[in-house]
Amino acid sequence: MSDDTFGFSAPRKSTSDKLKSIVPDERPSHVADLAKVDAVGDSLGFRSREDARGRAVRRRKREIGPTVAINTRAPERVAEPFIRFCEDNRFSYWEGIEELMKRANLKGYD
Amino acid sequence: MPVIVVANPKGGAGKSTSTLVLAQTLAQLGASVTIIDADPNRPIVEWRSGPSKLEIDVIGDATESSVIRLIRDQRSRRQFVFVDLEGTASRLVSRAITQADLVLIPLQASGVDARQASRAVALIHEEEEALDGRAIPFRVLLTRTSPIISTRIEREIVGALTDANLPLMKTRLNERQAYKAVFVRRLALHELDPLKVNGLPEALANAQQLADELVDILSPAAADMEAD
Numbered sequence: 001m002s003d004d005t006f007g008f009s010a011p012r013k014s015t016s017d018k019l020k021s022i023v024p025d026e027r028p029s030h031v032a033d034l035a036k037v038d039a040v041g042d043s044l045g046f047r048s049r050e051d052a053r054g055r056a057v058r059r060r061k062r063e064i065g066p067t068v069a070i071n072t073r074a075p076e077r078v079a080e081p082f083i084r085f086c087e088d089n090r091f092s093y094w095e096g097i098e099e100l101m102k103r104a105n106l107k108g109y110d
Numbered sequence: 111m112p113v114i115v116v117a118n119p120k121g122g123a124g125k126s127t128s129t130l131v132l133a134q135t136l137a138q139l140g141a142s143v144t145i146i147d148a149d150p151n152r153p154i155v156e157w158r159s160g161p162s163k164l165e166i167d168v169i170g171d172a173t174e175s176s177v178i179r180l181i182r183d184q185r186s187r188r189q190f191v192f193v194d195l196e197g198t199a200s201r202l203v204s205r206a207i208t209q210a211d212l213v214l215i216p217l218q219a220s221g222v223d224a225r226q227a228s229r230a231v232a233l234i235h236e237e238e239e240a241l242d243g244r245a246i247p248f249r250v251l252l253t254r255t256s257p258i259i260s261t262r263i264e265r266e267i268v269g270a271l272t273d274a275n276l277p278l279m280k281t282r283l284n285e286r287q288a289y290k291a292v293f294v295r296r297l298a299l300h301e302l303d304p305l306k307v308n309g310l311p312e313a314l315a316n317a318q319q320l321a322d323e324l325v326d327i328l329s330p331a332a333a334d335m336e337a338d
Contacts, residue, residue, distance in 0.1 A: 015139060015322045016140065018325050018326070018329045019136070019139055019140065022141070022190070023189060024142070024185065024187050024188055024189060025186060029209060030244065032208035032209075032240075037204055037240050037241070038201060039240075040233070040236040041201055041203075041204030041237075042201075044199070044204075044229065044232055045229070046200055046204040048201040049198060049200040049201065050173060050201075
């Protein structure tokens, strides 16, 4: 009787061997109803970011005048919602601060 | 055959690094590989313009209207087609995912990355319904992890993924200087000089382990089981 009755010691296929079983795919590709897919994407915030010529839409840079750098170390409970707010609204961080100041009707800021 | 779409709407999650490291490792093993660089910053197009002799085709300039056609064209010619997507929630991302045999969702162990990754997972689930139930397999890949210790937030994220029954790559892409060096030098990992790049053997081993796991997932027998 063999020492390996159940064949557990058979050599494991190497990655190079497995690669041979992966070949270019001639089968028809996955068909997608784009209208449905786009509707799903839109509902989750995955919207078109291109203009009619297929170029990425870039926000026009505003003339912002002189700037100063503010470096701050914030607690996670403050930083994470703030970063999320900026990402959800496509604000840079200074634009996010400006928006919050506007919403707070901060005195001295208009 | 396999189309691997690398997506996370959060920028800086490690999409381009994961894509390039995996593509290089598979190409070095002799596989034919195309990368469609759909990131507007074009990091992989930039890499291809360097001196690396590794045979990887890179296609830039994918748009919402061309990305599906580009993927379909490449999948019939190459063993692996990677699509490196932009770090934005966009229609380009949602359309590319429809063609995926596997979506890889890289994320750094941070709350912000994880929340954005969850948007990609939600999109995949919704698209599966829109595609009449076709399963879109996916894996979450932790990136820029320490090879030595696991941070508390990392353990929490892994716990949350496990609790939600979300599939996680066992291998993590560790933080390694070599992964940055491939972009700076525009070379393949194996073309870097081990005297100039710290931890290169460890990076090569990590990349190989990740590629092994990917091939295990994508080999026809495993892929059929996943589809069932």
